[in-house]
Amino acid sequence: MKKTVISLLTALIVITAAVAFKNVYSCEIPIGNRGIRAAIKEGDLDLLFIGSSTFRSNLNIHTLDEAVNDRAFIISYGGNQYAATSIQYDEIKKRSKAGYGLMVFELDPLMLTEEVKLSDSRVIWDLSFDGKRALWGKLKNEGNAGLPVMYEYFVTSGMDDLITYPVTERFYSTRYYKGAKTDDTKSSGKEFLENEQFDISDSVLIDAQADAVREVIEKCKRDSQPFIFLESPHYYRLEDDPVYVEYHKYFVDLMNEYDVECVYAHDIDFDNHEPDFYEDMSHMSSKGRTVYTEKLVDLLRSRGLL
Amino acid sequence: MSLISISFLIFIIILLIVYYRVKPEYQWMVLLLGSIVFYAWVRPVYIVFIAVSIVSTWYLMLKPSKVRWILTLIINLGILIVFRYSIYFNIHSLIVPLGISFYTFMTLGYAHDCMGKKIEPEKNLLHYALFISYFPQITQGPIGTYGNMKDQLLSPHAFDLNNIKSGGYRVIKGLFKKLVIAGRLTYYVDTVFSSPGNYAGLTLIIAVFFYAIELYADFSGYMDIVCGISYMLGIKLTENFKRPYFSRNIQEYWRRWHISLNEWFKEHLMMPAVTSGWNRKASKFLGKIFPKAKKGNLRTVFPLILVWIITGIWHGAEDVYIGWGVYFAIIMLFSVCSMSYMKKLKKAIHWNDDNVFIKIFTTIRTFLIVLLGEVMFRAHSLSDAFMIYKRIFTTTKINGGSIMASLTPFGNGNQAAASVIILTVLMTVLFIVELLKEKNENAFSRHRYLYATGMLVVMALFGVAGQSNFMYQAF
Numbered sequence: 001m002k003k004t005v006i007s008l009l010t011a012l013i014v015i016t017a018a019v020a021f022k023n024v025y026s027c028e029i030p031i032g033n034r035g036i037r038a039a040i041k042e043g044d045l046d047l048l049f050i051g052s053s054t055f056r057s058n059l060n061i062h063t064l065d066e067a068v069n070d071r072a073f074i075i076s077y078g079g080n081q082y083a084a085t086s087i088q089y090d091e092i093k094k095r096s097k098a099g100y101g102l103m104v105f106e107l108d109p110l111m112l113t114e115e116v117k118l119s120d121s122r123v124i125w126d127l128s129f130d131g132k133r134a135l136w137g138k139l140k141n142e143g144n145a146g147l148p149v150m151y152e153y154f155v156t157s158g159m160d161d162l163i164t165y166p167v168t169e170r171f172y173s174t175r176y177y178k179g180a181k182t183d184d185t186k187s188s189g190k191e192f193l194e195n196e197q198f199d200i201s202d203s204v205l206i207d208a209q210a211d212a213v214r215e216v217i218e219k220c221k222r223d224s225q226p227f228i229f230l231e232s233p234h235y236y237r238l239e240d241d242p243v244y245v246e247y248h249k250y251f252v253d254l255m256n257e258y259d260v261e262c263v264y265a266h267d268i269d270f271d272n273h274e275p276d277f278y279e280d281m282s283h284m285s286s287k288g289r290t291v292y293t294e295k296l297v298d299l300l301r302s303r304g305l306l
Numbered sequence: 307m308s309l310i311s312i313s314f315l316i317f318i319i320i321l322l323i324v325y326y327r328v329k330p331e332y333q334w335m336v337l338l339l340g341s342i343v344f345y346a347w348v349r350p351v352y353i354v355f356i357a358v359s360i361v362s363t364w365y366l367m368l369k370p371s372k373v374r375w376i377l378t379l380i381i382n383l384g385i386l387i388v389f390r391y392s393i394y395f396n397i398h399s400l401i402v403p404l405g406i407s408f409y410t411f412m413t414l415g416y417a418h419d420c421m422g423k424k425i426e427p428e429k430n431l432l433h434y435a436l437f438i439s440y441f442p443q444i445t446q447g448p449i450g451t452y453g454n455m456k457d458q459l460l461s462p463h464a465f466d467l468n469n470i471k472s473g474g475y476r477v478i479k480g481l482f483k484k485l486v487i488a489g490r491l492t493y494y495v496d497t498v499f500s501s502p503g504n505y506a507g508l509t510l511i512i513a514v515f516f517y518a519i520e521l522y523a524d525f526s527g528y529m530d531i532v533c534g535i536s537y538m539l540g541i542k543l544t545e546n547f548k549r550p551y552f553s554r555n556i557q558e559y560w561r562r563w564h565i566s567l568n569e570w571f572k573e574h575l576m577m578p579a580v581t582s583g584w585n586r587k588a589s590k591f592l593g594k595i596f597p598k599a600k601k602g603n604l605r606t607v608f609p610l611i612l613v614w615i616i617t618g619i620w621h622g623a624e625d626v627y628i629g630w631g632v633y634f635a636i637i638m639l640f641s642v643c644s645m646s647y648m649k650k651l652k653k654a655i656h657w658n659d660d661n662v663f664i665k666i667f668t669t670i671r672t673f674l675i676v677l678l679g680e681v682m683f684r685a686h687s688l689s690d691a692f693m694i695y696k697r698i699f700t701t702t703k704i705n706g707g708s709i710m711a712s713l714t715p716f717g718n719g720n721q722a723a724a725s726v727i728i729l730t731v732l733m734t735v736l737f738i739v740e741l742l743k744e745k746n747e748n749a750f751s752r753h754r755y756l757y758a759t760g761m762l763v764v765m766a767l768f769g770v771a772g773q774s775n776f777m778y779q780a781f
Contacts, residue, residue, distance in 0.1 A: 003755045004474075004755070007759045008759075008762075010759050011758075011762035011766070014763045015766045018763075018767055019767075121721065148772035149771075151771040155766065155767065155771075156768065156770070160721060160724035160725060160727075161724050163724075168727065171723045
């Protein structure tokens with residue numbers, strides 16, 4: 001019986017220590033080329049993008065760097081949600097003493113229809129314990145915080161990265177440069193893009209996501225932080241979908257309500273019918289990324305934002 | 307009630323306390339009551355169907371006769387067919403009673419044993435009801451025999467801390483296999499098999515390999531859990547797995563995989579079929595076509611085909627399961643029919659079965675044959691399965707690009723490298739443990755506290771939450 005108790009206690013102590021370490025210190029672990037900590041380490045930035053994988057796939061960091069003397073960075077997470085973006089903004093402001101010229105948030109109408117959830121374990125990894133708790137609070141308010149989710153959120157999520165950190169960090173850091181993708185992404189071809197299945201017909205507005213967009217706007221205004229919202233051009237099949245159009249209109253109304261400057265997809269003369277430019281409906285190929293970023297930089301310059 | 311749930315944990319704690327607190331002669335009643343609660347937990351209506359099966363079979367077998375045997379078959383197989391296969395007749399509203407395939411086989415096995423006078427018919431309905439409904443084995447087996455289970459279920463068991471410890475260790479081992487190994491492989495396997503046409507050969511090969519490990523870790527993990535729980539109650543269940551992937555030929559594999567089901571088929575279908583009149587006539591007919599073939603081999607041809615097609619259908623009436631059954635029927639037939647030729651060939655080329663390289667070769671060969679069959683078992687349709695075979699043989703390349711592409715089903719690229727490392731470590735550990743156990747059954751019997759602590763830590767930190775369903779529950 002004594003051995004059983006010792007065994008259970010030992011397991012409990014090891015588990016508690018690992019969980020506590022991950023939750024409190026994950027945001028302090030050095031990460032080479034991506035995430036909040038790496039962005040903060042860069043110091044003052046003229047351009048800071050905060051969004052989803054669309055940003056890291058669709059923006060050419062070298063073109064951006066050229067435009068702002070190497071002072072650009074992209075913070076992105078898979079499927080990054082507005083509910084998380086709002087907290088990421090707080091984290092940057094709280095943990096960084098640097099100044100940020102222009103913050104660019106992602107304008108993705110379909111993100112307004114996403115249930116509040118953990119979209120990428122890196123989201124938790126990069127947040128401080130307070131940030132983690134704040135995001136958990138949002139999940140809880142939305143009723144998406146059952147026991148398995150809580151377990152994943154506070155215990156298992158990011159644990160793989162933590163245990164394999166000495167090996168995997170070297171690998172990951174080669175795939176990113178200042179938060180952007182560095183690999184050569186090929187187009188998936190016209191046949192794939194014309195036939196890729198997507199069904200957004202069941203999408204419904206999630207108020208918490210729209211509220212989080214409002215939060216971001218209000219926080220930036222409160223802090224006198226210059227910011228815009230940027231819509232990446234999706235492959236035309238997605239962008240022409242009536243559901244996309246409906247939520248795009250909602251987003252435009254929201255932006256107008258707060259008088260926020262935006263760069264919509266149609267503001268840039270970019271051919272979103274060109275299959276060579278896309279990997280899938282939302283992510284661009286290397287070619288598309290280069291063409292698009294050049295045009296984006298021109299537009300930002302013409303608007304006096306750079 | 308899922309075995310991986312808080313409610314089950316509470317249930318088993320209460321049951322253990324009550325079981326060891328009541329007078330020994332009432333212990334079996336506690337088990338029966340617990341089994342009813344366990345079974346009715348999800349849908350109380352399930353009780354009705356199992357009750358019909360129990361009462362009718364018990365009553366009919368009190369005085370076994372041919373007519374009663376046929377009635378038993380009609381009632382039990384009737385219920386099974388209506389519920390299990392109704393979906394194929396476009397009747398979607400029926401709720402399939404939990405574990406119906408398993409308890410129907412136990413029921414029929416009992417009836418068949420009564421008919422063959424291998425056991426005395428049970429006079430007490432409640433004793434028989436406990437045998438069929440005993441909660442650790444009701445949902446996914448093992449398919450126990452009354453001869454083996456009766457005394458264990460009905461005799462008193464004194465509290466023994468060693469049983470609790472050994473059972474608990476086995477439960478931890480099962481949970482580890484399920485939550486850490488099977489749970490981690492599920493995502494990759496599901497992603498690839500849901501749209502196999504999107505993936506090249508290398509990714510498909512990895513997915514098929516992962517599926518074989520997932521299925522084993524899931525099913526044998528479940529068996530470890532139920533055997534462990536039952537052991538805590540002082541009852542030893544039939545073992546269902548004996549490191550099947552180390553088998554050196556396909557017959558051996560089926561003696562080591564899902565042992566209780568295969569034993570059931572052998573006992574209640576294969577043997578009666580081999581000795582039946584129709585088979586004697588059929589094998590005589592075959593003998594005219596193949597005059598040089600051995601009589602003994604010819605007698606197994608039709609029973610083998612029958613058993614394997616029924617094994618396939620037992621898993622489901624979809625074309626993939628029938629295809630899977632036919633595949634193994636062909637392999638088994640080839641294996642049986644070529645046995646004498648192979649013996650001569652081996653002698654001629656001085657083939658030594660004990661040579662370590664030969665052992666490795668035959669083990670890998672058997673595993674590959676099993677893998678090819680598993681493609682059908684997992685694919686959504688036979689056309690998907692054939693597409694997978696075709697793509698494996700035509701689009702497999704091993705270069706940097708294809709290796710990177712094979713990582714995409716891990717999901718977000720940011721986790722792929724970590725997932726690969728952890729899975730590689732876990733599967734290597736599983737392989738080494740099984741290999742050492744294969745060499746020495748008593749390996750790892752010392753330092754169990756250390757292993758248990760390690761498994762608990764890994765399970766808690768690297769397990770996949772929300773994995774409460776087991777794969778064989780679907781059958």
